[in-house]
Amino acid sequence: MVLSIFKVLWNNLKQGPSTDPFPFGETFTPARLRGKVTIDPDSCVGCGVCATVCAGNAIKHVEREDGSGKDFYVWHNTCTFCGMCQHYCPTKAIRLTNDWSTAHCNEDKYKMKEQEFVAYARCTECNQAMPNMPHAMLDHIYGTPTKELETIYGLCPECRRQKSAQQFGAHIHD
Amino acid sequence: MSIIDSIKSKAVRSPWLYRINAGSCNGCDVELATTALIPRYDVERLGCKYCGSPKHADIVLITGPVTAMVKDKVLRVYEEIPEPKVTVAVGICPISGGVFRGSYSVPIMLDDIIPVDVNVPGCPPRPQAILEGVAMALDIWKTRI
Ligand code: SF4
Ligand code: SF4
Ligand code: SF4
Numbered sequence: 001m002v003l004s005i006f007k008v009l010w011n012n013l014k015q016g017p018s019t020d021p022f023p024f025g026e027t028f029t030p031a032r033l034r035g036k037v038t039i040d041p042d043s044c045v046g047c048g049v050c051a052t053v054c055a056g057n058a059i060k061h062v063e064r065e066d067g068s069g070k071d072f073y074v075w076h077n078t079c080t081f082c083g084m085c086q087h088y089c090p091t092k093a094i095r096l097t098n099d100w101s102t103a104h105c106n107e108d109k110y111k112m113k114e115q116e117f118v119a120y121a122r123c124t125e126c127n128q129a130m131p132n133m134p135h136a137m138l139d140h141i142y143g144t145p146t147k148e149l150e151t152i153y154g155l156c157p158e159c160r161r162q163k164s165a166q167q168f169g170a171h172i173h174d
Numbered sequence: 175m176s177i178i179d180s181i182k183s184k185a186v187r188s189p190w191l192y193r194i195n196a197g198s199c200n201g202c203d204v205e206l207a208t209t210a211l212i213p214r215y216d217v218e219r220l221g222c223k224y225c226g227s228p229k230h231a232d233i234v235l236i237t238g239p240v241t242a243m244v245k246d247k248v249l250r251v252y253e254e255i256p257e258p259k260v261t262v263a264v265g266i267c268p269i270s271g272g273v274f275r276g277s278y279s280v281p282i283m284l285d286d287i288i289p290v291d292v293n294v295p296g297c298p299p300r301p302q303a304i305l306e307g308v309a310m311a312l313d314i315w316k317t318r319i
Contacts, residue, residue, distance in 0.1 A: 019216050022302045023309050033300075056266065056273055056297070078270040080297035100300050103307035106290040109269065 033098040034081040037074045041116040043134045044093035046070050050085035059085065059094075061118075067129050069119040076102060076112040091137050123156035130156045188221045189315055191308070192231030192255065196248045196284070198238030202265035202298040206235060209308075215301040217308060228254040233311045235304075239267035239280045245287065252288050258318035260311045262292045264304060269293045 012018075020027050037058075046069075051059040058079040062071045074094075085094045104112055120129040133153070135145075142149050152160055191210075195203055209215045210224050225231055228251050240248060252261075266272035268284035284290055291314050294307035 018214055019219070020214050020302070022215075023305050024219070027302050057275060075270070077293065077295045078266050078272055078275065079295070080266065080273060082297075100296070100303050101306060102296055102299060102303050103292060103294045103310055105310070106263075106285060106293055109285070109293060112293075112295065 029098050029100065031098060033100060034083050034096045035098050035100040036076055036096070036102070037079060037085065037114055038095055038097055039072055039074065039114055039116045040093045040095070041072065041118045042093075042132075043091045043136070044072065044116075044118045045091055045131045045133055045137065046118050046120070047090065047131070049088050049090065050094050053084045053088045055082045055084055056080040067120070069117055069132075072114075072116045072118050074114040075110075076114070077109060091134055093134075121154075123159055124151075124154035125159040126156060128156040128158070187312075187316055187319070188223070189232035189260075189312065190225040190230045191217070191222050192225055192228055192234045194234060194236045194248055194251055196236055196238035196268060197241035197244045197280075198265065198267060202237035202267070205298040205301055205304060206237065206264060209301040209304045215305060217305060220305070220308060220312060222308065222312070228252075229256065231255045231259065232315055233260045233262060233308065235262045235264050235308075236268050236284060237264045239271050239274045239277075240282055240284050240287070241279045242281055243279070245282065249287060258315065260292070260315045260318070261288060261290045262294060262307050262311050263290050264294050264307065265299060266295045266297050269295055272297060 046061065048061055051061055056078045058075050060073045060075075062073070064071065081096065083096050086092065086096050102112070119132060121132040122128070123130055135153075138153050139145055142152075145153075152163065155163060193203070193206055209217045222233065228234075234252065234255055236248070238244070263269050263284050267274065268290075271277075271280050271283055274280045292307050292310045294303055296303055299307075
């Protein structure tokens with residue numbers, strides 16, 4: 001018992017102060033620490049799952065009036081860093097970084113947000129707006145891409161249905 | 175330089191920190207206690223110290239979503255703190271209502287009732303983020319004394 005306290009003291013002497021040098025020096029940030037959220041608009045399909053599961057109600061998707069896509073907002077001042085959005089996102093378009101530095105002046109309260117524009121794709125047949133599907137996800141759904149699949153990737157659900165029906169010899173009326 | 179300015183520049187700037195819990199779940203309070211009590215984060219290196227009375231305080235740290243029940247009590251304690259004071263909202267609760275936003279018992283945000291200077295969001299923020307907030311508050315406080 002008495003000896004063990006000497007061991008602790010000796011180790012303390014050997015290792016030096018245990019105080020984190022921050023804010024006068026660099027601090028240690030674990031790689032998997034959950035901090036501020038980032039969005040990759042190119043891999044987002046706009047499904048809205050992240051907004052549905054968001055514990056802090058931090059995610060907002062606003063459709064643009066011209067139908068070109070969605071504005072995607074994440075407000076850091078209500079994000080709990082829970083990581084549910086990242087967990088449920090089918091394409092891993094939304095991720096938590098390990099950036100924990102959040103302190104700011106109250107005037108910047110509503111500027112503490114991530115904002116991205118998620119553009120819709122256009123059907124190559126009828127020019128209808130549709131979710132932009134990243135290639136990785138299409139490959140995951142349909143398997144190894146062939147020339148025929150590549151054509152189908154560019155079609156909206158309705159045109160795709162018609163094309164499949166035509167393949168089976170069905171006659172489609174307009 | 176006037177006498178007042180010269181005294182100001184020489185004055186020891188060691189603010190007292192005071193903490194108000196406005197209905198917090200205790201998560202942020204634990205992180206605040208961590209930044210103050212354990213030597214690893216040691217907020218006293220910035221020259222500040224926690225105090226037990228609002229009458230001694232310079233920088234006030236507020237946690238929790240300001241519930242309907244606690245609102246008047248927060249205001250009463252806040253009024254006791256002498257000027258100049260700096261207010262820091264710790265955690266997403268006082269800033270936006272956090273996960274409690276929209277609840278019948280959380281009708282307002284903190285900056286609806288008192289002037290807030292610094293926000294440190296997070297649920298809870300890690301001690302380093304709180305230290306960063308306190309450092310910002312210190313800078314603001316120095317401009318006010
Ligand atoms: S980490 Fe949690 S609270 Fe933050 S945006 Fe994602 S789901 Fe919402
Ligand atoms: S970030 Fe992920 S979950 Fe959210 S809308 Fe985009 S694809 Fe869906
Ligand atoms: S911000 Fe999160 S941890 Fe802090 S009091 Fe609110 S719910 Fe609790």
